[in-house]
Amino acid sequence: MIVKSETLGSRGRRTRAALVQAGREAFEERGYDAVRVDDVCARAGVSHGTFYTYFGSREELFREVAATVVGEMFTASVVGPAAPGDPYARIEAANLLYLRAWAANSRLVRMLEQVAATDESFRGLLLELREVFVRRGAEGLRRLQEQGLADPSLDPRLTAVMLGGMVEHFAHVWLDLGEHADERTAVATLSTLWARAIGLTPAPSRDPLPAPARTPEQAQAQKNRIVDVTSVSTKGAGA
Amino acid sequence: MIVKSETLGSRGRRTRAALVQAGREAFEERGYDAVRVDDVCARAGVSHGTFYTYFGSREELFREVAATVVGEMFTASVVGPAAPGDPYARIEAANLLYLRAWAANSRLVRMLEQVAATDESFRGLLLELREVFVRRGAEGLRRLQEQGLADPSLDPRLTAVMLGGMVEHFAHVWLDLGEHADERTAVATLSTLWARAIGLTPAPSRDPLPAPARTPEQAQAQKNRIVDVTSVSTKGAGA
Amino acid sequence: MIVKSETLGSRGRRTRAALVQAGREAFEERGYDAVRVDDVCARAGVSHGTFYTYFGSREELFREVAATVVGEMFTASVVGPAAPGDPYARIEAANLLYLRAWAANSRLVRMLEQVAATDESFRGLLLELREVFVRRGAEGLRRLQEQGLADPSLDPRLTAVMLGGMVEHFAHVWLDLGEHADERTAVATLSTLWARAIGLTPAPSRDPLPAPARTPEQAQAQKNRIVDVTSVSTKGAGA
Amino acid sequence: MIVKSETLGSRGRRTRAALVQAGREAFEERGYDAVRVDDVCARAGVSHGTFYTYFGSREELFREVAATVVGEMFTASVVGPAAPGDPYARIEAANLLYLRAWAANSRLVRMLEQVAATDESFRGLLLELREVFVRRGAEGLRRLQEQGLADPSLDPRLTAVMLGGMVEHFAHVWLDLGEHADERTAVATLSTLWARAIGLTPAPSRDPLPAPARTPEQAQAQKNRIVDVTSVSTKGAGA
DNA sequence: CATGAATGAGCCTTCATTCAT
DNA sequence: GATGAATGAAGGCTCATTCAT
Numbered sequence: 001m002i003v004k005s006e007t008l009g010s011r012g013r014r015t016r017a018a019l020v021q022a023g024r025e026a027f028e029e030r031g032y033d034a035v036r037v038d039d040v041c042a043r044a045g046v047s048h049g050t051f052y053t054y055f056g057s058r059e060e061l062f063r064e065v066a067a068t069v070v071g072e073m074f075t076a077s078v079v080g081p082a083a084p085g086d087p088y089a090r091i092e093a094a095n096l097l098y099l100r101a102w103a104a105n106s107r108l109v110r111m112l113e114q115v116a117a118t119d120e121s122f123r124g125l126l127l128e129l130r131e132v133f134v135r136r137g138a139e140g141l142r143r144l145q146e147q148g149l150a151d152p153s154l155d156p157r158l159t160a161v162m163l164g165g166m167v168e169h170f171a172h173v174w175l176d177l178g179e180h181a182d183e184r185t186a187v188a189t190l191s192t193l194w195a196r197a198i199g200l201t202p203a204p205s206r207d208p209l210p211a212p213a214r215t216p217e218q219a220q221a222q223k224n225r226i227v228d229v230t231s232v233s234t235k236g237a238g239a
Numbered sequence: 240m241i242v243k244s245e246t247l248g249s250r251g252r253r254t255r256a257a258l259v260q261a262g263r264e265a266f267e268e269r270g271y272d273a274v275r276v277d278d279v280c281a282r283a284g285v286s287h288g289t290f291y292t293y294f295g296s297r298e299e300l301f302r303e304v305a306a307t308v309v310g311e312m313f314t315a316s317v318v319g320p321a322a323p324g325d326p327y328a329r330i331e332a333a334n335l336l337y338l339r340a341w342a343a344n345s346r347l348v349r350m351l352e353q354v355a356a357t358d359e360s361f362r363g364l365l366l367e368l369r370e371v372f373v374r375r376g377a378e379g380l381r382r383l384q385e386q387g388l389a390d391p392s393l394d395p396r397l398t399a400v401m402l403g404g405m406v407e408h409f410a411h412v413w414l415d416l417g418e419h420a421d422e423r424t425a426v427a428t429l430s431t432l433w434a435r436a437i438g439l440t441p442a443p444s445r446d447p448l449p450a451p452a453r454t455p456e457q458a459q460a461q462k463n464r465i466v467d468v469t470s471v472s473t474k475g476a477g478a
Numbered sequence: 479m480i481v482k483s484e485t486l487g488s489r490g491r492r493t494r495a496a497l498v499q500a501g502r503e504a505f506e507e508r509g510y511d512a513v514r515v516d517d518v519c520a521r522a523g524v525s526h527g528t529f530y531t532y533f534g535s536r537e538e539l540f541r542e543v544a545a546t547v548v549g550e551m552f553t554a555s556v557v558g559p560a561a562p563g564d565p566y567a568r569i570e571a572a573n574l575l576y577l578r579a580w581a582a583n584s585r586l587v588r589m590l591e592q593v594a595a596t597d598e599s600f601r602g603l604l605l606e607l608r609e610v611f612v613r614r615g616a617e618g619l620r621r622l623q624e625q626g627l628a629d630p631s632l633d634p635r636l637t638a639v640m641l642g643g644m645v646e647h648f649a650h651v652w653l654d655l656g657e658h659a660d661e662r663t664a665v666a667t668l669s670t671l672w673a674r675a676i677g678l679t680p681a682p683s684r685d686p687l688p689a690p691a692r693t694p695e696q697a698q699a700q701k702n703r704i705v706d707v708t709s710v711s712t713k714g715a716g717a
Numbered sequence: 718m719i720v721k722s723e724t725l726g727s728r729g730r731r732t733r734a735a736l737v738q739a740g741r742e743a744f745e746e747r748g749y750d751a752v753r754v755d756d757v758c759a760r761a762g763v764s765h766g767t768f769y770t771y772f773g774s775r776e777e778l779f780r781e782v783a784a785t786v787v788g789e790m791f792t793a794s795v796v797g798p799a800a801p802g803d804p805y806a807r808i809e810a811a812n813l814l815y816l817r818a819w820a821a822n823s824r825l826v827r828m829l830e831q832v833a834a835t836d837e838s839f840r841g842l843l844l845e846l847r848e849v850f851v852r853r854g855a856e857g858l859r860r861l862q863e864q865g866l867a868d869p870s871l872d873p874r875l876t877a878v879m880l881g882g883m884v885e886h887f888a889h890v891w892l893d894l895g896e897h898a899d900e901r902t903a904v905a906t907l908s909t910l911w912a913r914a915i916g917l918t919p920a921p922s923r924d925p926l927p928a929p930a931r932t933p934e935q936a937q938a939q940k941n942r943i944v945d946v947t948s949v950s951t952k953g954a955g956a
Numbered sequence: 957c958a959t960g961a962a963t964g965a966g967c968c969t970t971c972a973t974t975c976a977t
Numbered sequence: 978g979a980t981g982a983a984t985g986a987a988g989g990c991t992c993a994t995t996c997a998t
Contacts, residue, residue: 676910
């Protein structure tokens with residue numbers, strides 16, 4: 001009889017948490033398929049029978065671990081409301097958080113992708129995770145477009161998928177495949193590429209070019225305009 | 240007692256090829272860990288025992304399949320020498336090929352990543368694969384920089400890693416996770432983002448400011464055009 | 479540390495009874511081997527641990543359930559002392575009770591047989607159960623033989639085993655295997671067969687040859703009547 | 718991959734047969750639920766992995782064993798066509814065969830009943846087994862009724878179920894529960910009871926009573942007639 | 957007395973690998 | 978070379994039983 005947290009006394013709660021933690025470590029270290037239920041139990045210091053008091057299978061444990069990780073990533077990646085008004089700085093701040101969220105969980109998210117490829121029931125969690133980041137990126141871009149600071153002809157969602165993917169993928173290459181870079185440079189470069197890619201324009205007040213477009217025609221016109229990234233913070237950027 | 244093709248008579252050669260092909264299909268359909276040696280044998284129409292005449296293990300078969308796939312991707316992604324002189328068009332052509340190479344092998348490359356995460360000996364193949372694309376992208380960028388067409392402050396390799404990752408990742412999201420997009424739009428958007436991100440400047444002779452598009456067709460056509468980033472300031476972005 | 483009822487306070491007595499009842503239901507529904515101690519506990523509304531306060535094992539619980547059932551069968555199958563003097567009517571009354579006793583407990587007695595096949599210690603209970611019915615049947619037959627109403631050459635015990643078995647077995651086939659029959663017809667037929675088989679003779683005073691029935695009702699009524707086997711020769715069938 | 722006999726070479730055929738035989742013995746000795754796959758393998762002298770080459774589970778093995786046993790019982794219980802013309806002698810012959818068929822397989826048939834109680838898919842086999850015997854008995858009775866040798870008012874099927882059950886049940890009590898009797902006496906008594914129960918009349922030619930009834934009315938009348946079993950062979954009957 | 961968490965023996969099943977034919 | 982039968986290590990899971998609270 002598998003038990004959820006709500007039902008448990010403090011002893012059970014502790015055991016369950018120990019299994020989740022042990023599972024998380026084991027998955028990170030060995031990969032999904034290589035993890036044996038007994039590995040997890042040994043790590044958690046319980047007998048393998050106990051495992052089945054709390055989870056019906058390794059898969060179920062992974063579901064819990066994955067949900068935990070996804071939750072953490074949501075939390076960790078929220079740009080505080082007091083973010084700087086400077087759009088570039090906001091992009092940079094977001095990229096830093098994004099990269100760090102991935103730094104903490106890259107392996108597990110890859111695992112989630114792997115499991116989702118086979119097991120339909122994990123697909124949902126994965127899509128949920130991606131959706132949050134995509135939506136956040138798309139909304140940020142839309143806001144900039146509305147403020148006339150970004151190319152209005154870009155499809156916000158598609159752009160967010162692509163540029164978000166750039167950050168996500170770099171995190172993987174950087175952390176898991178050993179591509180050499182320091183965090184500062186990485187964030188700066190990612191942010192520069194991102195900002196330029198969306199045609200980020202400096203704030204209107206300092207805009208050396210025509211006033212922000214408001215009509216579709218104007219928007220279209222602006223798409224082909226020069227991007228002034230003069231005031232972008234690129235401290236630390238460099239190879 | 241693994242046998243390479245060179246040693247074999249035509250019968251053996253055929254059997255071996257059947258196993259590789261069957262393995263490739265099986266891996267694509269079921270994922271690395273779910274593939275059983277028996278699945279492969281059944282698909283290839285040979286008995287269990289025969290498998291071990293040619294391969295020492297499932298892993299060895301996968302190594303062969305992966306090498307084949309990597310080879311195909313190299314071949315498939317080479318931008319013909321008769322590529323258009325227009326830098327943007329070249330970027331677009333490369334992205335199209337890149338995306339298609341992934342369309343054909345996305346699942347298997349993810350699998351390679353998965354196996355590489357655990358098995359050191361696959362790491363090399365994966366890095367090799369990535370390196371080819373990274374180098375190609377970095378060299379392209381360096382050429383543009385040398386021609387004064389791209390921001391010279393960008394680190395070519397790092398930029399190639401990031402922007403290449405963008406394409407690669409998008410291919411995965413698009414094909415494996417069902418993100419909706421048509422190939423044309425995808426390639427156009429990726430290319431626009433890429434071109435702008437590196438600060439691509441049009442060849443001096445080209446019209447830097449086409450009149451604003453009015454019709455959808457024009458808009459679409461224009462979307463895939465060169466971005467005029469002539470006046471972009473990149474001071475502070477060091478190489 | 480098994481506790482019998484005598485030792486217990488009223489709370490314990492209630493818990494124990496709940497377990498026995500729950501066990502009985504569980505055994506009936508799922509069969510001996512499929513019953514888990516947990517099933518019983520859940521059904522009785524007590525925790526695992528509590529079970530072992532009262533019973534040392536599932537087997538011990540079954541022993542108690544079986545004893546209860548056997549006791550009930552004894553009670554239920556006693557033909558009242560005010561039974562009609564008519565021997566056929568007594569046979570019929572006995573068969574009705576017998577059949578009903580089985581209707582109530584067929585599944586559990588089969589289970590007892592099953593357990594007894596493996597576990598020597600249950601053999602006794604089963605034999606006891608059978609013995610009561612056999613003895614009762616044998617004594618009935620002996621009385622009829624003494625009264626000159628039944629074939630004196632039949633071995634009372636062997637005959638009782640066989641004809642009792644006929645009823646017992648029919649109950650099983652009827653209830654457990656879905657052989658179609660209504661109780662009335664079943665009892666009438668069993669009784670007719672039984673009566674004829676032992677060569678039952680009607681009491682001298684009774685009409686040995688009622689006029690042939692014409693209506694269905696009469697036919698039905700007559701079907702359950704005594705068979706006149708007065709002149710049957712049984713030479714050669716020794717006792 | 719489970720293998721049926723048809724597909725196998727002689728080696729496989731031998732192994733499979735050994736498993737079936739070993740399973741049969743194991744089931745007989747220990748009972749269904751107590752049999753472990755490994756017991757069977759050890760007895761058959763193969764590794765437990767081999768078991769799964771031929772059967773998917775213990776249940777599947779039992780299905781095969783049960784089918785084999787049922788087949789044997791069919792074969793073993795056929796009364797040869799050259800059976801004596803004397804109805805009683807035929808009854809006796811049939812009972813002897815019936816009893817012996819059960820003597821050989823009593824335990825396994827009880828097991829089949831047990832499994833069928835839980836597993837719907839075994840129900841069919843059990844009912845098939847019973848049906849063959851019931852039908853055979855019912856047809857025998859119907860023939861006697863048509864010949865005016867047995868009570869025509871008896872429902873042939875119901876009677877066959879009951880009297881067949883008597884034999885079947887006795888076999889169990891005798892063999893499995895240790896009721897003491899020698900085969901001769903048992904068969905003689907069963908046959909006498911059976912013959913009398915159906916109102917078996919001697920051949921018409923020697924019938925001391927009215928000519929056989931042909932109309933319903935006559936049939937009904939005859940039901941209450943005396944059974945002359947004078948000429949019945951009861952050799953060996955006696956305690 | 958009751959609870960429910962923990963235990964671990966025991967059984968089931970899969971599948972990579974070997975090997976005689 | 979090919980075959981397919983046999984092997985047994987490796988893991989999964991269940992459930993009766995114990996025990997501290």
